[in-house]
Amino acid sequence: MRQPALRWPVPAALADLLPGQYIHGGQRRGKYLLLALDDGHLLLHLGMSGSLRMVAPGQAAGLHDHLDLLLDDxxxxxxxxxxxxxxxLWLTGDPFAHPLLRDLGPEPLSESFDADYLYHRSRGRRVPVKSFLMDSHVVVGIGNIYANEILFLSGVHPLRAAGRIARSRYESVVAMARAVLGAAIRQGGTTLRDFVGGDGKPGYFRQQLQVYGRAGEPCKKCGRLLQEVRLGQRTTVYCASCQR
DNA sequence: ATGCGGACCTGTTAGC
DNA sequence: TGCTAACAGGTCCGCA
Incomplete structure (x- = not known):
């Protein structure tokens, strides 16, 4: 371990705990990764710039390499x-009972994420629908880029109060969320600068982006210039005529 | 309970 | 050309 000061300190005890344990498998929940070991689970989050990959044995660790797991092969x-x-983080017991995972919303590609769910969940909420969709307690996996895209494709204005959107419009939001995330996954994600996937290749979804990064350029549907506002410190791009 | 803003961190880029 | 400031991103946390 080189740099323990990640989002939270990496437990120093890992160096004593991990050696000798088998890795039984991996799971994902939202953007958290879980490696199942003999005595507990290793919880990993890649943030926005992290990676977890196999490297050649003996390859020197660089400035930003924080943890090496030495496998017995x-x-x-x-x-x-x-x-x-x-x-x-190191978790013992049921990992899904951990506070970080316990309260997470459904997976966006699962069946439990549907218009009824969003509709009921949003009643009485005054937050802008974009913030609502980016709230991991509502639904996981929708970050800033995809939230912008989903709302554009479903014609919903990002600043509209979540609780004032009809059920039928949430049908469209859900459909577009599935479409956008599905397509992005198939194309290896969205590379803005230097992101590469597990295969070492960049993500090609950037070419499909309709609004993100296009403020001031013409809307691909109507030609009107796309607007940009800051919402919760996040860049929000939308078409004022297509999104209501 | 809800909603907002701040914090974390650093490589890249825009602006002087 | 060099330096500085702003920015991007996910998500938790604290305060009103």
Whole structure:
């Protein structure tokens, strides 16, 4: 371990705990990764700049390499995170009972994420629908880029109060969320600068972006210039005529 | 309970 | 050209 100060301190005890344990498998919940070991789970989050990949044995650790898992076949699983928004925690007991995972909303590609759910969940809420969709307690996996895209494609204004959107419009939001996330996954994600997937390739979804990063450019549906506002310190781009 | 703003961190880029 | 400031991103936390 080189840099324990990630989002939360990486437990110093890992160096004593982990050796000798088998990795039984991996799971994902939202953007959290879980590795099941003999005595507990290793919880990992890649933040926005993190990666977890196999590196050649003996390869020197760089400035942003924070944790190496030395496997018994000689392989090295390396956790790297330049911006240190990521996290590494050790959980014992039921990992899904941990406060970080316990209160997470449904997976956006699961059946429990549907218009009824969003409709009921949003009643009485005055938050802008974009913030609502980006709230991991409502639904996981929708970050800033995809929230912008989803709302554009479903014709919903990002500043509209979540609780004042009809059920039928949430049908469209859900459909577009599935479409956008599905397509992004198939295309390896969205590379803005240097992101590469597990295969070392960049994500190609950037070419599909309708609004994100296009403020001031013409809307692809109506031609009117796209607007940009700051919402919760996040760049929000939308078409004032297509999104209501 | 809800909603808002602040914090974390650093590589990149825009602006002087 | 060099330096500084702003920015991007996910998500938790604290305060009103």
């Amino acid at each position: 000689g392989g090295v699983l390396r956790f790297t995170d330049p911006r240190r928004f990521g996290a590494v």
